[in-house]
Amino acid sequence: MDHPYRPPTTHAALSGLDTGLLSAVAAGQARLTPAQALEVFHRMPTAELGRWADARCRQVHGEVLRTYVIDRNINYTNVCTARCTFCAFRRDAVDHDAYTLETEELLAKIGELVAIGGTQILMQGGMNPGLPLDWYLELLAAIKSRYPRVHVHAFSPPELIEFVGFFGAPGATLFEKARWVLGKLKAAGMDSLPGGGGEIFAGPVRRKIGLGKCDQEAWLTTMYAAHSLGMFTSASMMFGHIEGYADRIHHMGCVRGWQDKALGWSEAGRHEGTEARRDEGEGVPFGHYKAFISWPFQRDNTPLGRVKDWGSQAGDTGEFPGDVVANLTGDGDAKSHAEFGRRLRTSGTVDYLRTQAVSRLFLDNVYSIGASWVTMGPHVGQTALAFGANDMGSVMMEENVVSAAGTTYCLDEPVLCRLIREAGFLPAQRNNTYDILRVHEGSESPDLAVRDWSEHRLKRLHVERRESAAPLTIGASDR
Numbered sequence: 001m002d003h004p005y006r007p008p009t010t011h012a013a014l015s016g017l018d019t020g021l022l023s024a025v026a027a028g029q030a031r032l033t034p035a036q037a038l039e040v041f042h043r044m045p046t047a048e049l050g051r052w053a054d055a056r057c058r059q060v061h062g063e064v065l066r067t068y069v070i071d072r073n074i075n076y077t078n079v080c081t082a083r084c085t086f087c088a089f090r091r092d093a094v095d096h097d098a099y100t101l102e103t104e105e106l107l108a109k110i111g112e113l114v115a116i117g118g119t120q121i122l123m124q125g126g127m128n129p130g131l132p133l134d135w136y137l138e139l140l141a142a143i144k145s146r147y148p149r150v151h152v153h154a155f156s157p158p159e160l161i162e163f164v165g166f167f168g169a170p171g172a173t174l175f176e177k178a179r180w181v182l183g184k185l186k187a188a189g190m191d192s193l194p195g196g197g198g199e200i201f202a203g204p205v206r207r208k209i210g211l212g213k214c215d216q217e218a219w220l221t222t223m224y225a226a227h228s229l230g231m232f233t234s235a236s237m238m239f240g241h242i243e244g245y246a247d248r249i250h251h252m253g254c255v256r257g258w259q260d261k262a263l264g265w266s267e268a269g270r271h272e273g274t275e276a277r278r279d280e281g282e283g284v285p286f287g288h289y290k291a292f293i294s295w296p297f298q299r300d301n302t303p304l305g306r307v308k309d310w311g312s313q314a315g316d317t318g319e320f321p322g323d324v325v326a327n328l329t330g331d332g333d334a335k336s337h338a339e340f341g342r343r344l345r346t347s348g349t350v351d352y353l354r355t356q357a358v359s360r361l362f363l364d365n366v367y368s369i370g371a372s373w374v375t376m377g378p379h380v381g382q383t384a385l386a387f388g389a390n391d392m393g394s395v396m397m398e399e400n401v402v403s404a405a406g407t408t409y410c411l412d413e414p415v416l417c418r419l420i421r422e423a424g425f426l427p428a429q430r431n432n433t434y435d436i437l438r439v440h441e442g443s444e445s446p447d448l449a450v451r452d453w454s455e456h457r458l459k460r461l462h463v464e465r466r467e468s469a470a471p472l473t474i475g476a477s478d479r
């Protein structure tokens with residue numbers, strides 16, 4: 001019989017730099033407190049931080065395999081009611097380059113994915129009030145009818161929360177309403193819920209950058225509703241903009257706390273089995289977060305990207321405004337620094353690797369930490385495998401959201417396998433639940449089968465082209 005889940009013990013009196021504590025964290029026998037994680041973030045040298053994160057990753061994932069998945073990002077609509085200041089993708093319904101894909105177009109994309117051995121689609125869009133529930137149900141049914149074996153990893157908590165309003169979902173609480181919508185979508189063919197729209201949970205930051213988007217509680221509650229239906233989900237974090245470092249730790253702490261809950265551990269400190277949660281999950285085994293992926297904000301073509309960099313203006317002295325406002329409980333006072341939200345601190349390679357490494361050490365209850373080569377480039381993604389990441393994410397056939405913000409990296413399967421192999425691991429293709437589908441050892445491996453790398457050209461990344469960008473605006477309070 002499986003033992004009930006119990007989180008690792010904390011030792012709050014110790015320094016986060018205590019090697020005994022870190023050895024226990026790497027072994028899965030101790031948990032970092034938020035204050036210790038912040039201390040690690042601020043004070044541990046980068047190479048040392050990488051070594052601890054790598055040790056923890058090897059404990060969870062072993063020494064041999066590092067994974068990737070073949071999926072396709074399909075952005076079914078760019079019409080969106082929200083106005084996130086970091087977004088270059090959204091359009092109003094009346095814009096000339098607004099689009100919603102036809103079912104046949106979408107199915108053709110999945111056909112191309114299946115042709116290269118793909119196993120799942122990541123299907124997300126803007127929050128489009130013009131699409132009724134039946135549109136989604138019929139789309140999901142059409143996908144499952146034509147491609148029953150393709151895993152549909154679809155939508156995001158912000159989309160789901162809008163669906164609750166658009167579709168008039170019944171229920172007394174957001175949990176019940178979101179669960180009703182998710183139940184309908186699941187019955188029609190949705191398999192799991194990706195962690196889009198996480199950004200930074202802390203209210204002061206979220207209210208500045210995610211105009212019209214759900215708050216932390218709603219995001220996490222929607223994920224919990226998905227878990228209650230047995231779905232596996234992921235969590236994400238977009239950092240390197242106006243937030244403070246403590247906001248990143250708070251964000252990870254929210255994921256960790258709700259993951260404890262999904263795994264059956266209550267805040268009162270006892271395990272609650274399926275029976276105790278029957279009212280929520282009706283006896284269905286709970287799902288949980290399978291993965292955490294973080295990436296730095298990409299500024300090109302976005303209103304937020306036009307905000308001045310910290311240090312570029314006379315008077316930009318002292319602590320970064322985001323650090324003045326941020327705290328580990330996510331409820332800092334936005335008024336405590338006059339320039340909060342008006343200055344950026346973007347994230348480079350080292351900050352990215354440090355953030356990812358801290359996530360590996362802090363998120364002791366999340367199985368997979370994904371590298372973000374899409375935003376950071378192939379070789380930083382490869383380096384991330386030495387900073388706690390076990391997964392290189394997906395072969396990229398199509399991407400419309402971050403590419404709209406200037407990022408256009410594109411990798412096919414041979415290149416992805418080569419990057420993993422050059423990092424000292426065997427590349428292995430996985431599915432959505434991280435089961436290994438193929439291990440690439442022999443000469444037939446996608447990378448080893450390439451006879452002439454000088455001739456190997458990447459296929460062009462598919463982007464839903466629009467003739468020109470719509471005007472981008474930013475609220476006065478954010479400038």
Ligand code: SF4
Nearest residue numbers: 080082084087090126
């Ligand atoms: S990030 Fe998503 S929710 Fe926000 S404006 Fe863009 S499409 Fe809409």
